[in-house]
């Protein structure tokens with residue numbers, strides 16, 4: 495067996511990807527407390543909100559206030575989602591230092607999710623990403639439905655790679671490959687990596703795995719064997735699967751940490767303090783729809 499990475503960086507997506515998909519609204523002060531606790535647990539990359547339409551996504555309407563109230567910690571990157579140039583302007587006005595743009599490997603999914611074909615998203619990003627980079631921001635690019643699309647079915651690696659390549663060429667610092675409906679198997683991960691790794695440097699490649707079918711940890715293990723050392727996860731498994739009500743979605747950060755600990759891979763995250771953050775949030779919103787701890 496090839497050697498595994500010695501250290502993994504976890505991108506905590508609970509406060510955005512998680513909370514956006516829970517059937518509750520969390521007060522700004524509680525979001526700020528939750529995110530601060532996650533940072534204090536040692537998570538260095540935290541997705542904290544989105545500058546999307548407050549009419550379409552009311553739960554993220556307070557993102558500017560959240561950013562303003564978060565403590566400025568030297569090693570912590572607060573990431574906000576930005577769908578278009580207007581979102582970038584709002585993010586910059588709010589003092590954002592790191593943003594994420596999102597598109598997909600399936601045209602139908604992208605249409606349903608953001609009302610644009612992939613090519614049209616990429617056209618928007620061709621202006622947006624260089625503008626963000628010129629302003630000194632760190633930029634992450636999400637490629638959703640990289641394995642299976644809920645509308646189109648299986649997605650071939652050849653559909654994923656050009657999207658990732660385009661985002662890199664525009665200046666994205668990191669690409670996050672999403673198994674949006676949690677249908678990938680370890681064989682699928684290995685197959686995608688064979689096509690993707692010659693294009694995307696390992697240091698800039700993250701996986702965003704969902705646990706809908708219970709495969710997330712096996713897929714993490716395959717990705718680790720392929721050298722991937724950046725994984726997205728959500729404290730307490732917040733978020734669920736938007737396409738399978740009641741089913742798990744985002745991989746729980748706690749489960750990811752347990753696996754990495756078993757494999758003796760460093761993360762810099764304190765498991766007990768992470769559990770405290772999850773407990774705090776759970777005490778505010780009630781148990782997430784999906785049991786993870």
Ligand code: MG
Nearest residue numbers: 511702743744
């Ligand atoms: Mg997710």
